[in-house]
Amino acid sequence: MSRKKVLIVDDEIHIVHVVAIKLRNNDYDVISAENGAEAFELACSQKPDIIVTDFQMPVMTGLELVEKIRQYDQTKDIPVIMLTARNFAIEDQQKEDLQISQCLSKPFSPKELLESVEDILYHRAVINR
Amino acid sequence: MVVTAVVAVSLLAGGLAQWLDYGAEDGGHFAGYLQRIPVVSACRIGGAVGVIWLGWYWLKLARGITSIARRLRADNIMNSPFGGKDKAKASGNAVINELTEALSEHLGGCSNTIGRLQKQVNDLQIQIQLTQRQKGHIEAIIYSIHDAVVVIDEFDRLLMANEAAGSLFNFNFSTSQHKYIGELIGQSKSEFADFLQQSRQNKAQPTRKEIEFSENGEPKTFDCIVSCIYDQDRQICGAVAVLHDVTREKEIQQTKNDFVNHVSHELKTPLASIMAYSEMLADGEAKDSQTQQEFYSVIQSQAKRLNGLIEDILNISRIESGLIKVDKEPVSLTILIEEQLKMIKSYAREKGVSLQDIGKSRVVFDQVFADKSMISQVIVNLLSNAVKYTPSGGSIKIETEVDETADIARLSVIDTGVGIPENEIEHVFDKFYRVSANEKQAKGTGLGLNLVKQIIEKVHDGRVFVSSKTGLGSTFGFELPLATREVVESLPVKCGG
Numbered sequence: 342m343s344r345k346k347v348l349i350v351d352d353e354i355h356i357v358h359v360v361a362i363k364l365r366n367n368d369y370d371v372i373s374a375e376n377g378a379e380a381f382e383l384a385c386s387q388k389p390d391i392i393v394t395d396f397q398m399p400v401m402t403g404l405e406l407v408e409k410i411r412q413y414d415q416t417k418d419i420p421v422i423m424l425t426a427r428n429f430a431i432e433d434q435q436k437e438d439l440q441i442s443q444c445l446s447k448p449f450s451p452k453e454l455l456e457s458v459e460d461i462l463y464h465r466a467v468i469n470r
Numbered sequence: 471m472v473v474t475a476v477v478a479v480s481l482l483a484g485g486l487a488q489w490l491d492y493g494a495e496d497g498g499h500f501a502g503y504l505q506r507i508p509v510v511s512a513c514r515i516g517g518a519v520g521v522i523w524l525g526w527y528w529l530k531l532a533r534g535i536t537s538i539a540r541r542l543r544a545d546n547i548m549n550s551p552f553g554g555k556d557k558a559k560a561s562g563n564a565v566i567n568e569l570t571e572a573l574s575e576h577l578g579g580c581s582n583t584i585g586r587l588q589k590q591v592n593d594l595q596i597q598i599q600l601t602q603r604q605k606g607h608i609e610a611i612i613y614s615i616h617d618a619v620v621v622i623d624e625f626d627r628l629l630m631a632n633e634a635a636g637s638l639f640n641f642n643f644s645t646s647q648h649k650y651i652g653e654l655i656g657q658s659k660s661e662f663a664d665f666l667q668q669s670r671q672n673k674a675q676p677t678r679k680e681i682e683f684s685e686n687g688e689p690k691t692f693d694c695i696v697s698c699i700y701d702q703d704r705q706i707c708g709a710v711a712v713l714h715d716v717t718r719e720k721e722i723q724q725t726k727n728d729f730v731n732h733v734s735h736e737l738k739t740p741l742a743s744i745m746a747y748s749e750m751l752a753d754g755e756a757k758d759s760q761t762q763q764e765f766y767s768v769i770q771s772q773a774k775r776l777n778g779l780i781e782d783i784l785n786i787s788r789i790e791s792g793l794i795k796v797d798k799e800p801v802s803l804t805i806l807i808e809e810q811l812k813m814i815k816s817y818a819r820e821k822g823v824s825l826q827d828i829g830k831s832r833v834v835f836d837q838v839f840a841d842k843s844m845i846s847q848v849i850v851n852l853l854s855n856a857v858k859y860t861p862s863g864g865s866i867k868i869e870t871e872v873d874e875t876a877d878i879a880r881l882s883v884i885d886t887g888v889g890i891p892e893n894e895i896e897h898v899f900d901k902f903y904r905v906s907a908n909e910k911q912a913k914g915t916g917l918g919l920n921l922v923k924q925i926i927e928k929v930h931d932g933r934v935f936v937s938s939k940t941g942l943g944s945t946f947g948f949e950l951p952l953a954t955r956e957v958v959e960s961l962p963v964k965c966g967g
Contacts, residue, residue, distance in 0.1 A: 355743040355768050359750055366755055397735075399911060426738040427731060448742035450749055 345462055346370040348389035350380040350406065351424065352398045360393065363451040364458070377401025381409050384416045390465075391458055396425035404431070407439045420461045424449060523583055531576045538569050618692075618713040621699070622651050626667050629708060638685060638713065659683045662694060662713070669696035670709035680716070690717045732902040736779050736915045740772040747772075782917045786901065789924040796929055800837040800953040801845065803870055803879055810849040811868075814857060822862035838879050839953035844925045851918040852883045852946050858912045859944070860887035872952070878932075882947035890938040898936055899923040907940075919946075926950065 347369050351357045354375075361371040372387055374380035378401040380394065392410070396403040403423055410416035421440070423431060426447040436444065442461045445454060612619055618635035622628055628651055631643045639655050639662075646654050655663040661681050669677045676697040682689060692713040699708040747765045756762040788794035811825065818825045838845075856866045864886040871880050890898060890905050897903045902916035926932040926948045938944035 353739060353743065355772065356746065358768075359743070359746045359765075362761075363750065363755060366757075426735045426742065447738045448745040451746050451755075452749065452753065 344368055344370050345390040346372065346387065347458060348380060348383055348387065348392045348394075349373045350375075350377065350392065350394035350398070350403070352376060352395065356395070356424075359451060360454060363455055367455055369458070375399075377403065377406035377409070380406050381416075384410055384419060385413070388415065389419060391420050391422065391462060393422045393424065393454065393458070396423055396427065396431070404435075404439070407441060411439060420465060422454070422457055422461070424454075524580065527576060527580050527583065531573070534572045534576070535569070538565055538572075541565060615712075617715070618711075620651070620666065620711045620713075621708060622666060622670065622710075623708040624670070624706060626651050626670070628654055635713070662692075662711070665694060666696055666709060666711050669711075670698055670706065673698060673706055681713075690715060691720050692716065728902065732916065733783060736917075737776065740776040740779070743772040744769050744776070779915065779917075782915070782921055786917065786921055786924055789928050794929070796841050796844070798839050798841050798930075801840050801842050802837055803845075803881055803950075806842065806846050807849055807868060807870070807881070810846055810853055813850060814853045817854065818857045818866065821857055821860070823857050823860045824865040825857075826865065826867035837953045838930075838950040840930055840950060841925075844929060845950075848922045848925050848948065849881070851922050855918060855946065856883050856885040856887065856944075858914070859908055860885045864943075869947075873949075877952045878949045879952055880947060880949045882945050884943065884945045886943040889940040889942050889944055890936075891940055895936060895938055899934060922946075922948070 347364050349357050349360050349364075349371060350373070351360075352375050357373045357375075361373060364371050372383055372389060374383050376398045377394070380392065381401070383389070384392065392406075394403040394406055401409075403425075407421050407423070410419060410421075420442045423436075423441050423444045424447055425431065425444060431441065431444055435441075443457050445457065612630070613632050615632060616634060618638045619630075619632045620628070620635045620639075621630040627648045628643075628646055629648075631639075631641070631646070633643075636643050639659060641654050651666060652660070652663045661683070665677075665679055665681065676695055678693065678695050680691055681694050682691050684690065693716045694711060694713045696709055696711045698706045699710055701707045747769050750756055751762065751765050756765050785794065815825060853866070853868075860866060866883065866885045869880075869882040869884065872878070873880065888908055888911055891907055894905050894907070898905065899919050899922070900916075901920040903920075904914055904916045923934050926934050930950055932948055932950040934946075934948045936944065936946050
């Protein structure tokens, strides 16, 4: 089975670093971006299997990124996990409309994030089978 | 007799009409519920009852006189042809005596009745005066209440409203009394009229609701409490509403919520790194010693960042509450600037921003009387902000000058950065405020400039200033009073670090 590719988007370089190590240690390929605009370019060119993005970022926020990727055929089906340090930042309706698979509150556990990634990709694989 | 009866009936009818018509005009500004206290009506009814009573006595007296006259006539008919003069005289005397006694008895009764009535009238007059005084007091109290007060009757007609209510709902009470509240209050404020009517109709306990509507074009929030009014028979005869303006409280609450949200967000960010890296270490995810060392280093730097944030928040809080410890001494601004420039140089170089050395601008030899660590914090905040919002290739210069006329030293940090939109300039020193156009430019807490303002203006009686043009750059700076000669001479001078 080919290794799954995860795009991590956060302007906090330490968060990107630690999540990347956790995922690489568990056989994932990791690409990263510092903001939404950069992430969109990567999503189009690299076609990741899942995106883990921060909510609040410079240039383009996490929500703006998700809105944008949902507009293009080549990116619209990519599942997204949103990380946020603000409670209630994303309303349930918004989450549903933008098909955000999961929201994780900061501080989060890398182990918990890995489990979420695995769950979402597993269900995606079952549906596509 | 007939006249008496007519007068009595008229008075009685008048009194009853007055009693029933509790919404009469003579209540003036005072509410109908007080008009229902039938002071005037009772007085009139009492008078009417008294007149009837008097009439009854007069009737009884007339009957007595008629009866005696009949007896006298009968005695004359019977005795005059056959009886002697003495007998007739004796009989006449007895009748006169009887008549006199009856008269004096009746007159005594009348006198007592009149006395009693007079006393009742006096009592009633005193009660009227007392009631009017109470009415005046209550009226004055309600009119002096700052909150809007509106009173309606059981038919939802306006009974009373104070000036605040008139101003809020835009009506004149004297011309609006007895009008339906729904008609008086415009469509834009109908939520209040509906709430008031519903509360009265539901006969509910005092009910409370926050209602928002605009006053003089400004959105306002009112805490509205409606209570039903009960008469002596515990029947609801109206409702009273008090509207308290809570706009300011709501704003403060919102500011507090924003503060908590901002603080928690800013604290969570470094905390997230600390927790993630420590979990990775605990789970053995750092495979080699170099990675482990790297993780420890991140934890340490994020802990420092967290501590810095907490210090900033606490410092602002301490300054605001006047609890911060200030250690003022004569210091040279030039030396402080040189020190902070050393700290910021590497950051500027990393970003590709040129930093003009202080040596090229005028050196301020004069000293300011200031807390050295606090002013250092101010300078580093201004410099790091300038670097943060200046794109690569831009430049930053520092200017210092002394205004000897005004006895102040001035420091300006001038950058060629992104600038600030005109409508946002006035807010840049607000706590947690971030220029929306530049929010995506760089990370920040919105605390740095607020701390600058607090330190300069609250602690040092100085002044902060800012000028900016979008796309061209900004100038941030401050003015501090120069240390007086007396102060400089009285203290040992300590320069530099």
